Amino acid sequence: MPPLPDGVARDPADSPGTAHTAGRRALPNLLVVMATAALGLLSAAGALPFTAADLMRFALGMVVGLNIFFLGYRLLGRFSGLAEVWTSIGVGRRLGGTVRRGRLLTFRLLPLIVVNTCQVVVDRPGLRRRMWWGTALTLLAEALSGAALIAAGGSAAAIGWGVAALTVMLVTVQPGRVTSPAWRLLRLPFGREDQRLAEWVHDPASLAAARAATAGRIDLARAALDAAEPSGSARRQAMTAVVALAEGRCDDAARTAAALRERSVSPELRRGALQLYASALADGIAAGHWSRADALPAFSAALAALRAESPAAALRGTDLAAMEALFGARPREAEKLASLAVAMAPDNLSRARALLTLAAAHTVAGRPALAGPLRAEAAALSPSLRTVR
Numbered sequence: 001m002p003p004l005p006d007g008v009a010r011d012p013a014d015s016p017g018t019a020h021t022a023g024r025r026a027l028p029n030l031l032v033v034m035a036t037a038a039l040g041l042l043s044a045a046g047a048l049p050f051t052a053a054d055l056m057r058f059a060l061g062m063v064v065g066l067n068i069f070f071l072g073y074r075l076l077g078r079f080s081g082l083a084e085v086w087t088s089i090g091v092g093r094r095l096g097g098t099v100r101r102g103r104l105l106t107f108r109l110l111p112l113i114v115v116n117t118c119q120v121v122v123d124r125p126g127l128r129r130r131m132w133w134g135t136a137l138t139l140l141a142e143a144l145s146g147a148a149l150i151a152a153g154g155s156a157a158a159i160g161w162g163v164a165a166l167t168v169m170l171v172t173v174q175p176g177r178v179t180s181p182a183w184r185l186l187r188l189p190f191g192r193e194d195q196r197l198a199e200w201v202h203d204p205a206s207l208a209a210a211r212a213a214t215a216g217r218i219d220l221a222r223a224a225l226d227a228a229e230p231s232g233s234a235r236r237q238a239m240t241a242v243v244a245l246a247e248g249r250c251d252d253a254a255r256t257a258a259a260l261r262e263r264s265v266s267p268e269l270r271r272g273a274l275q276l277y278a279s280a281l282a283d284g285i286a287a288g289h290w291s292r293a294d295a296l297p298a299f300s301a302a303l304a305a306l307r308a309e310s311p312a313a314a315l316r317g318t319d320l321a322a323m324e325a326l327f328g329a330r331p332r333e334a335e336k337l338a339s340l341a342v343a344m345a346p347d348n349l350s351r352a353r354a355l356l357t358l359a360a361a362h363t364v365a366g367r368p369a370l371a372g373p374l375r376a377e378a379a380a381l382s383p384s385l386r387t388v389r
Helices: 016-044 053-074 127-152 155-172 181-186 194-198 204-214 218-226 234-246 250-263 267-287 292-309 320-327 333-346 348-364 367-382
Strands: 082-089 091-100 105-108 116-122
Touching: 053 082, 053 116, 053 127, 053 155, 053 181, 082 204, 091 181, 091 333, 091 348, 105 204, 116 204, 127 155, 127 194, 155 181, 204 218, 218 234, 218 367, 234 250, 234 267, 250 267, 267 320, 292 320, 320 333, 320 348, 333 348, 348 367
Parallel strands: 082 105
Antiparallel strands: 082 116, 091 105
């Protein structure tokens, strides 16, 4: 069995914060509901200087502001030292997708975000300066848009205030999170951030492998890694683990992911490495590489650590929760969780894995006839995927 990654307790009950995860998750949600209800009641009673319609326009303005930011982020991506991996039209459940020029393009149910582009940092001359100017220009365009709407007055003013509020949030929220707008604008130029930024930088081979893997072409991702010169970068190590996992080499993937977590500094990258580790254990158990008695405790410990670190986002974009239900002999729950993972999967590789998990859940639940089409769709999305379910 691969060793447990850094910071993961063998007993899930010993994971930091596990006992209080539910409380931490519930309290902010409750506060948001209470604040929204209070504002609605006060507005309806005429006790506020604005109406419910103004609140709706304000919310619309925040959505508009988010779209302005994403559009600027995309248009200035290359100038800012970023490279596109995949693009999504809309958000929410996936409606369909295609691969254009080697990059995945998906279409989703809700048009709240018109264009959402996944971009990664690449090594270019003057990277820090590029990232700062790209962020500054995007936020300036957003601020000017909000100011113009406010100056227009009338119904447009409330929309403008929503845009302005979103701009303030982008400038102030999570200034310590590497690559966030606040970090790029306020910390990157003035502090010693080179080491923190370096672990996010993709070399050409890692970028090519990421594009191929998200498009479902594991064979092309492997070819990109094999053709490149050896590299000790964190992103190369991460893509090596992703490709090994897709090729069915669970032990290699788990050990590489554990080593990646140990070397990573950013909480987001450490969490991503732990997701990879847990996925490798799940695949190994399903394929019979390890016995359940040996591997399930480590799998449960990894999931407990993920939930303790980030309750809301720990299992997002994966089929780990569905695999947990399968291993716990809860096939109906696994069907629901896997169906959600299929619908919300960010890319072809994640969707193909989730489809295989859903097929396994249908089989265990006594509906094997439903599994065949799902396995065929998974094979079409990622022909060289070697995941066993």
